[in-house]
Amino acid sequence: xxxxxxxxxxxxxxxxxxxxxxxxxxxxxxxxxxxxxxxxxxxxxxxxxxxxxxxxxxxxxxxxxxxxxxxxxxxxxxxxxxxxxxxxxxxxxxxxxxxxxxxxxxxxxxxxxxxxxxxxxxxxxxxxxxxxxxxxxxxxxxxxxxxxxxxxxxxxxxxxxxxxxxxxxxxxxxxxxxxxxxxxxxxxxxxxxxxxxxxxxxxxxxxxxxxxxxxxxxxxxxxxxxxxxxxxxxxxxxxxxxxxxxxxxxxxxxxxxxxxxxxxxxxxxxxxxxxxxxxxxxxxxxxxxxxxxxxxxxxxxxxxxxxxxxxxx
Amino acid sequence: xxxxxxxxxxxxxxxxxxxxxxxxxxxxxxxxxxxxxxxxxxxxxxxxxxxxxxxxxxxxxxxxxxxxxxxxxxxxxxxxxxxxxxxxxxxxxxxxxxxxxxxxxxxxxxxxxxxxxxxxxxxxxxxxxxxxxxxxxxxxxxxxxxxxxxxxxxxxxxxxxxxxxxxxxxxxxxxxxxxxxxxxxxxxxxxxxxxxxxxxxxxxxxxxxxxxxxxxxxxxxxxxxxxxxxxxxxxxxxxxx
Numbered sequence: 001x002x003x004x005x006x007x008x009x010x011x012x013x014x015x016x017x018x019x020x021x022x023x024x025x026x027x028x029x030x031x032x033x034x035x036x037x038x039x040x041x042x043x044x045x046x047x048x049x050x051x052x053x054x055x056x057x058x059x060x061x062x063x064x065x066x067x068x069x070x071x072x073x074x075x076x077x078x079x080x081x082x083x084x085x086x087x088x089x090x091x092x093x094x095x096x097x098x099x100x101x102x103x104x105x106x107x108x109x110x111x112x113x114x115x116x117x118x119x120x121x122x123x124x125x126x127x128x129x130x131x132x133x134x135x136x137x138x139x140x141x142x143x144x145x146x147x148x149x150x151x152x153x154x155x156x157x158x159x160x161x162x163x164x165x166x167x168x169x170x171x172x173x174x175x176x177x178x179x180x181x182x183x184x185x186x187x188x189x190x191x192x193x194x195x196x197x198x199x200x201x202x203x204x205x206x207x208x209x210x211x212x213x214x215x216x217x218x219x220x221x222x223x224x225x226x227x228x229x230x231x232x233x234x235x236x237x238x239x240x241x242x243x244x245x246x247x248x249x250x251x252x253x254x255x256x257x258x259x260x261x262x263x264x265x266x267x268x269x270x271x272x273x274x275x276x277x278x279x280x281x282x283x284x285x286x287x288x289x290x291x292x293x294x295x296x297x298x299x300x301x302x303x304x305x306x307x308x309x310x311x312x313x
Numbered sequence: 314x315x316x317x318x319x320x321x322x323x324x325x326x327x328x329x330x331x332x333x334x335x336x337x338x339x340x341x342x343x344x345x346x347x348x349x350x351x352x353x354x355x356x357x358x359x360x361x362x363x364x365x366x367x368x369x370x371x372x373x374x375x376x377x378x379x380x381x382x383x384x385x386x387x388x389x390x391x392x393x394x395x396x397x398x399x400x401x402x403x404x405x406x407x408x409x410x411x412x413x414x415x416x417x418x419x420x421x422x423x424x425x426x427x428x429x430x431x432x433x434x435x436x437x438x439x440x441x442x443x444x445x446x447x448x449x450x451x452x453x454x455x456x457x458x459x460x461x462x463x464x465x466x467x468x469x470x471x472x473x474x475x476x477x478x479x480x481x482x483x484x485x486x487x488x489x490x491x492x493x494x495x496x497x498x499x500x501x502x503x504x505x506x507x508x509x510x511x512x513x514x515x516x517x518x519x520x521x522x523x524x525x526x527x528x529x530x531x532x533x534x535x536x537x538x539x540x541x542x543x544x545x546x547x548x549x550x551x552x553x554x
Contacts, residue, residue: 173444174463
């Protein structure tokens with residue numbers, strides 16, 4: 001017996017060591033987990049405070065888009081409880097990523113009252129992202145869709161050849177049914193579009209006028225026609241380009257369509273950012289809207305002119 | 314021989330059990346429900362659709378196409394009514410793997426109403442030489458909106474993972490194009506034919522609540538008892554709204 005004792009002891013020691021290692025790591029894990037939970041709660045608390053002062057006037061305290069200013073606005077503030085988000089890098093019908101929401105909040109939505117919040121510290125915008133997500137359970141349940149891959153734009157982007165090919169694609173894919181044969185937003189189906197999923201009037205974009213809602217970088221346009229704008233008539237064309245049939249659509253053609261769409265903009269400088277004069281008087285519109293609605297919460301000054309001007313939807 | 318309860322045996326046994334549950338009994342043990350859905354009073358005349366915004370659509374109907382939101386046939390029978398077992402179904406039923414199909418033809422959905430099972434693909438085909446966008450607006454399942462330019466001939470949605478009666482599907486390009494999709498956990502549904510008749514096949518004996526749903530007329534339910542072998546009969550009569 002005694003000869004075996006040391007071995008048993010050794011085994012016991014080993015087991016104890018393993019057990020204590022396990023329990024230590026368990027403790028460490030809970031500590032980390034708890035820290036994460038605390039951090040999330042802290043972020044949500046922070047987001048709630050920021051939301052109440054910056055966003056609720058339009059989006060409503062309950063996130064339903066029914067803030068006091070909403071009635072005065074032409075383009076209605078998003079109802080976050082609907083789970084429908086327009087500006088996403090994720091496939092049609094899915095939820096946006098944190099980065100998508102961050103981009104929208106940072107840049108604002110051109111041609112609408114949605115301000116850009118680029119002057120808020122990143123930490124605060126992150127907290128707002130988390131708080132906005134808390135209005136729709138789908139974010140916690142199934143999470144965002146898988147973002148599409150946007151390859152680097154080719155050197156030919158914006159070249160006359162690329163624009164010409166893009167024009168062919170525009171006709172073949174019949175963007176003009178809604179956006180009009182020359183991109184003026186006056187296609188045969190434009191007048192008959194039913195209200196969007198929130199019950200508000202919708203209008204195809206006039207590519208020759210005004211800023212694109214979610215930005216005019218080539219990637220923004222690419223993203224828009226690949227994933228579509230949830231809740232609106234604007235469909236996803238991802239299938240057409242993801243599996244080009246080689247006959248009608250060829251690999252790389254998506255960038256040619258981008259070239260054409262951007263070439264319609266005046267001044268015609270494909271691939272450049274929103275022309276600055278367009279938004280010289282920006283933010284006045286939404287400030288006016290808010291004042292009319294008796295909403296006086298502080299708004300940060302816009303980082304740059306050129307962002308938000310409300311026009312008809 | 315001693316049977317050891319190994320993983321393999323367990324799997325086999327489970328499979329046998331599953332087969333017994335999933336494919337409930339042999340065909341002779343099943344019943345069915347047949348009936349007719351009708352509209353009382355004089356049959357309304359369907360208005361003509363205005364398709365001239367798209368010449369391709371207009372050309373497909375030289376004599377004009379009639380609206381399909383309420384089609385009343387001979388003897389008052391109503392077409393495109395979705396009739397299904399709403400309550401009382403027990404057990405699980407594996408979804409068919411072949412898709413339910415809606416064809417876009419002459420700028421109309423054929424058929425306008427379909428049913429399918431949770432997990433079964435829903436396929437859209439495009440027989441038209443024009444652009445359609447297929448815009449599904451579910452409340453429970455994930456929404457979708459994809460473009461089908463004339464050279465894209467088919468597209469499947471495999472994401473209908475939750476039961477939902479009914480999902481509205483529309484084409485924003487052609488505002489008169491409107492359809493409805495019913496998604497159920499079981500295969501016990503039917504869509505009425507042009508005379509308003511329907512048959513729900515293979516129904517296990519039992520007591521059920523059957524619902525008849527029509528986009529303009531609304532829904533009606535009835536309690537139906539199904540016996541093995543004998544068809545149960547249940548008619549539905551709607552009043553003009």
